[in-house]
Amino acid sequence: MAKEKLYIFDTTLRDGEQTPGVNLTVEEKVQIAKQLERLGVDVIEAGFAVSSPADFEAIRRIAREVKNSTVCSLARAVELDIRTAWDALKEGHRVRIHTFIATSDIHLKYKLRMSRDEALKRAVEAVKLIQDVSEGKAEVEFSAEDAGRTDLKYLFEVIEAVIEAGAKVVNIPDTVGYAVPDEWYERILAIKENVPNIDRAIISVHCHNDLGLATANSLVAVKAGARQVECTINGIGERAGNAAMEEIVMAIKVRSDQFPVYTEIDTTQIYKTSQLVSRLTGVMISRTKPIVGDNAFAHESGIHQHGVLACRETYEIMKPEDIGLKESKIVLGKHSGRHAFKKKLEEMGVELSEEQFEEAFKKFKELASRKKEIYDVDIELLIENLEGAKERLYELLHNQAVSGEGIIPSATVKVKTPEGEKLGLAIGNGPVDATYKAIKNALGIGEEVKLKDFKIRALTAGTDALAEVYLTVEADGIRVSGRGVDSDIVKASALAFLDVLDRLERRKRRE
Numbered sequence: 001m002a003k004e005k006l007y008i009f010d011t012t013l014r015d016g017e018q019t020p021g022v023n024l025t026v027e028e029k030v031q032i033a034k035q036l037e038r039l040g041v042d043v044i045e046a047g048f049a050v051s052s053p054a055d056f057e058a059i060r061r062i063a064r065e066v067k068n069s070t071v072c073s074l075a076r077a078v079e080l081d082i083r084t085a086w087d088a089l090k091e092g093h094r095v096r097i098h099t100f101i102a103t104s105d106i107h108l109k110y111k112l113r114m115s116r117d118e119a120l121k122r123a124v125e126a127v128k129l130i131q132d133v134s135e136g137k138a139e140v141e142f143s144a145e146d147a148g149r150t151d152l153k154y155l156f157e158v159i160e161a162v163i164e165a166g167a168k169v170v171n172i173p174d175t176v177g178y179a180v181p182d183e184w185y186e187r188i189l190a191i192k193e194n195v196p197n198i199d200r201a202i203i204s205v206h207c208h209n210d211l212g213l214a215t216a217n218s219l220v221a222v223k224a225g226a227r228q229v230e231c232t233i234n235g236i237g238e239r240a241g242n243a244a245m246e247e248i249v250m251a252i253k254v255r256s257d258q259f260p261v262y263t264e265i266d267t268t269q270i271y272k273t274s275q276l277v278s279r280l281t282g283v284m285i286s287r288t289k290p291i292v293g294d295n296a297f298a299h300e301s302g303i304h305q306h307g308v309l310a311c312r313e314t315y316e317i318m319k320p321e322d323i324g325l326k327e328s329k330i331v332l333g334k335h336s337g338r339h340a341f342k343k344k345l346e347e348m349g350v351e352l353s354e355e356q357f358e359e360a361f362k363k364f365k366e367l368a369s370r371k372k373e374i375y376d377v378d379i380e381l382l383i384e385n386l387e388g389a390k391e392r393l394y395e396l397l398h399n400q401a402v403s404g405e406g407i408i409p410s411a412t413v414k415v416k417t418p419e420g421e422k423l424g425l426a427i428g429n430g431p432v433d434a435t436y437k438a439i440k441n442a443l444g445i446g447e448e449v450k451l452k453d454f455k456i457r458a459l460t461a462g463t464d465a466l467a468e469v470y471l472t473v474e475a476d477g478i479r480v481s482g483r484g485v486d487s488d489i490v491k492a493s494a495l496a497f498l499d500v501l502d503r504l505e506r507r508k509r510r511e
């Protein structure tokens with residue numbers, strides 16, 4: 001059977017922004033909206049126009065600047081909300097007003113203080129008003145807030161009435177994340193089977209994650225007939241958040257055998273979008289978050305690493321490239337085995353006899369039992385110790401860096417090399433940058449050595465702490481890491497850079 005399209009309605013900029021502690025500027029919202037457009041979402045809910053001048057302006061800008069996704073504003077079943085939403089959207093390409101009213105008895109009684117009949121009437125009036133105010137130019141979506149806890153028969157009546165009034169999308173929210181999958185499937189199926197005019201509208205769902213079931217509930221709803229899902233990037237949103245878009249989209253892609261639908265999301269944009277949203281909202285992504293967490297494509301245990309090295313699919317159900325990541329990670333740690341360790345040595349260009357290898361592996365396991373993260377440089381050091389101490393090619397004889405308010409940062413270094421002492425001078429973006437440039441000048445190194453990673457951490461507490469700098473550079477396709485320790489951060493950085501250059505030179509000679 002031919003698959004049907006599942007519309008992806010992104011509410012990162014509306015429900016996602018309701019995450020406590022999140023407040024995006026207009027510029028940030030526009031930046032995220034453009035990335036959502038590149039990702040290929042069908043609808044961007046850009047905000048709630050009446051709620052603040054900033055939201056109004058963000059919706060107005062997004063409606064004007066986004067061409068390939070429908071832009072939407074939320075509006076209560078209130079005339080001012082609807083008129084304000086239309087004012088914000090009217091210059092847009094394809095726009096939608098999403099109006100809502102709560103339909104559960106608990107919301108009607110305590111929050112809205114309305115009867116069921118009154119709420120139904122307000123819903124119908126709101127749907128009609130959107131069409132009048134926008135002269136039919138805005139698409140109409142209606143949500144029955146707290147539909148998960150609404151009396152089913154009354155819910156059928158509300159949905160039938162709003163469709164009759166002109167709603168083209170009827171959204172069924174599990175506002176408080178109370179539903180469980182079997183029950184939610186039955187509810188959506190019941191709507192499909194009992195609302196007489198349901199074929200004139202798209203059924204949508206909007207699931208919250210209070211019980212960790214938002215993705216599961218969204219997916220069963222699709223099986224029951226929903227053809228729009230509302231979701232957010234990284235699952236951010238009110239309380240425990242909304243259904244995470246990346247999870248829904250990848251579940252439908254990876255398990256296409258299970259779903260009668262496809263999406264038009266460019267999944268290779270997922271990782272980039274997730275990082276952008278995390279950076280701008282300040283909501284960190286848990287390492288174990290499905291799809292986009294740091295560990296989603298990382299393997300630390302020996303048995304898994306062995307499997308993945310032999311055939312990726314043994315432990316990976318999707319490709320990192322599918323979400324826009326370059327590759328999966330083999331992380332060395334205390335659970336790693338010989339296969340992964342050997343692979344790492346190969347990548348580092350290290351060749352060992354069988355005996356040396358066993359010795360190195362033993363030392364690696366000892367180190368990994370004490371240390372949380374094992375960097376390449378830790379392994380380099382381990383191998384060096386195995387082979388006996390080597391004389392260094394470069395030695396830092398002198399370094400001086402000047403920086404401060406109103407001063408152009410500059411540095412001088414003197415380095416002992418096999419060819420004699422070399423002096424370097426440079427200015428830079430800061431004392432460390434100037435020092436690196438000075439070292440490059442002293443050693444005659446150009447742009448071919450590229451800095452790939454720079455980590456600094458305090459080894460001890462207090463302002464006199466020892467600083468440890470870890471550095472990775474790439475040159476001529478070779479990646480090398482180095483380390484430097486000193487109580488002076490600039491000197492620790494210089495030592496790490498010379499360490500890395502030393503290893504790079506040895507590596508080149510070895511190869």
Ligand SMILES: CC(=O)SCCNC(=O)CCNC(=O)[C@H](O)C(C)(C)COP(=O)(O)OP(=O)(O)OC[C@H]1O[C@@H](n2cnc3c(N)ncnc32)[C@H](O)[C@@H]1OP(=O)(O)O
Pocket residue numbers: 015018048050051052075076077078100101102111112145175238
């Ligand atoms: C489930 C959801 O996520 S719904 C969306 C939630 N998002 C937000 O609330 C964020 C933006 N909200 C806001 O900026 C403000 O709440 C505003 C501007 C919308 C309203 O502010 P205020 O007028 O000060 O009202 P307040 O927020 O205190 O109370 C909500 C009012 O809206 C009414 N209301 C709530 N939902 C609806 C609805 N769907 N249709 C009509 N009226 C509604 C409430 O009954 C209450 O009315 P009352 O003032 O007559 O008692």
Ligand SMILES: CC(C)C(=O)C(=O)O
Pocket residue numbers: 015074100143144145146171173174175176206208
């Ligand atoms: C406005 C509606 C759709 C909502 O966010 C909810 O019910 O959770």
Ligand SMILES: [Mg+2]
Pocket residue numbers: 015173175206208238
């Ligand atoms: Mg919500």
